[in-house]
Amino acid sequence: MLNPVSILVVTVLSGLMAAAVLGSLLPAAIPGLGLWIGANVLAMVSMLLYATQGHASPLLSILTANQLLAVSLLLVLEGCHRFMGRGTHPVDGYVGAVAVFAGIVYWTFVKPDFDARVAVVSAFHGYLYASLAWMMLRRRPSDRPAYGYYFVAVTALLLCVGHLARGMLYGTGQLTQTSLLQVTPVNIAFMGIGILALPCVSIGMVMLAHDRLAQRLERLANVDDLTGAWGRRAFLLKAQTMLDMSARSGTPVALAIIDIDRFKLINDTCGHATGDSVLTHFASFVEGQLRAGDVFGRLGGEEFGVLCPRTTVSEAAAMLERLRQQLAERGGPALPGVSKYTFSVGVDQHRLGEPLSALMARADAALYAAKASGRDRVMRAL
Missing domain, CATH: 1.20.1070 (Rhopdopsin 7-helix transmembrane proteins)
Structure with missing residues (x-):
């Protein structure tokens, strides 16, 4: 025993x-x-x-x-x-x-x-x-x-x-x-x-x-180390999941692609450390203004994406326009050489049955149109 x-x-x-x-x-x-x-x-x-x-x-x-x-x-x-x-x-x-x-x-x-x-x-x-x-x-x-x-x-x-x-x-x-x-x-x-x-x-x-x-x-x-936003891979996975849910429920989904204006000039004239501070300030500002359920991610460089469930393209454009105006009123971070910065947005709504790549292509085209029109604006896809 x-x-x-x-x-x-x-x-x-x-x-x-x-x-x-x-x-x-x-x-x-x-x-x-x-x-x-x-x-x-x-x-x-x-x-x-x-x-x-x-x-x-x-x-x-x-x-x-x-x-x-x-x-x-x-x-x-x-x-x-x-x-x-x-x-x-x-x-x-x-x-x-x-x-x-x-x-x-x-x-x-x-x-x-x-x-x-x-x-x-x-x-x-x-x-x-x-x-x-x-x-x-x-x-x-x-x-x-x-x-x-x-x-x-x-x-x-x-x-x-x-x-x-x-x-x-x-x-x-x-x-x-x-x-x-x-x-x-x-x-x-x-x-x-x-x-x-x-x-x-x-x-x-x-x-x-x-x-x-x-x-x-x-x-x-999955998370961008600098800004704390979702990384590109995680953002795209969440976007696909959201589109699948939208297809089952019949609710709209809007996608906005955002680009900080003249970001290369900020990096070249003020240095990359200042550029990083602008990115973190922008990410913090946007995330603080979005609604519960919205998804924010960094797609690469100074380009970001926002997914808005149960939202039409008109509603998403209006929301992002409010963000643009609020940033213009508040100004940028207190950094040497950067008193303010702006951003441009291309936005569109998902169409039934289309792949995510098609939605992103239209939003991206709208973003380039916003930049070609003078920057610092929100444009809907044609």
């Missing part, structure tokens, strides 16, 4: 592997990752201290071991708070840890009672795992794959049930024992379940970290 010491040793080894995998992701600077690694380290130290029961002082093998394990779970929660960008902290968990510490001290040194100690520690761990599951389900980003978040949530829920069942059985006197390392079938069974806690939670953290890396890669591939 397995014995508790061997189970604790296996748990430590699995924790070492998990910490090594998480550590390999440190250069990515993922929020919360350092806390997850720290949680693994504290959990491993806790397991080693548990294994010394009967040989080391209860201060180390019981009190310190229990507190380190509790803190390791709190670090997992704290790391998840940071990972999800929450400014709050699991204050209730820290308060609970203090209460559990007091309980362990009382039932270890004042009135020794192993069963009571197991009940309070198991109840606290069950609460922490329930909090972790709730966070994963409630705070999961809707735009990210759900698998990793659900894996952590289900794992935490199963561990919560296991801890609560253990606490209830010992707390009600249905199970009794005198030490953690006592070899009984039930104790081995509970510890066998517990052996899965550290590696399973760590696997979940690795899944979350890899999802964050994937999100960053997707952003690099």
Whole structure:
């Protein structure tokens, strides 16, 4: 039969592997990752201290071991708070840890009672795992794959049930024992379940970290680094999706192609750094004025595109004319040599059954007509 010491040793080894995998992701600077690694380290130290029961002082093998394990779970929660960008902290968990510490001290040194100690520690761990599951389900980003978040949530829920069942059985006197390392079938069974806690939670953290890396890669591939607008590839994909939805619903879609006037002259006379500032100012200005649902992207250089769902060409032209007038009134960024800048627009509406390329060609032709007519204007395709 397995014995508790061997189970604790296996748990430590699995924790070492998990910490090594998480550590390999440190250069990515993922929020919360350092806390997850720290949680693994504290959990491993806790397991080693548990294994010394009967040989080391209860201060180390019981009190310190229990507190380190509790803190390791709190670090997992704290790391998840940071990972999800929450400014709050699991204050209730820290308060609970203090209460559990007091309980362990009382039932270890004042009135020794192993069963009571197991009940309070198991109840606290069950609460922490329930909090972790709730966070994963409630705070999961809707735009990210759900698998990793659900894996952590289900794992935490199963561990919560296991801890609560253990606490209830010992707390009600249905199970009794005198030490953690006592070899009984039930104790081995509970510890066998517990052996899965550290590696399973760590696997979940690795899944979350890899999802964050994937999100960053997707952003690099789809978002223009300078302006924050959608890149050309992502913009065209969104445009095709929007046209497909328009064809099914019968609602209009308008496309505008925008070009900053005399941008090459700005670069040549004021420098590329100033040109970049004009691009970022323009992108920020346009995105701040567009409606919810409109899609804004950088097609290349100083050329941008705007997709307007449920919008006719007349409505889109009027909206862009308002943008043009607002920029003229506000002026450009406060940069040496650039007091103001203007832009030209070509706009048209999608026609049923035509490909995206045809719509873009007409809007582009309208843009060139606007430039040929003197720039700083909005023109509809003929």
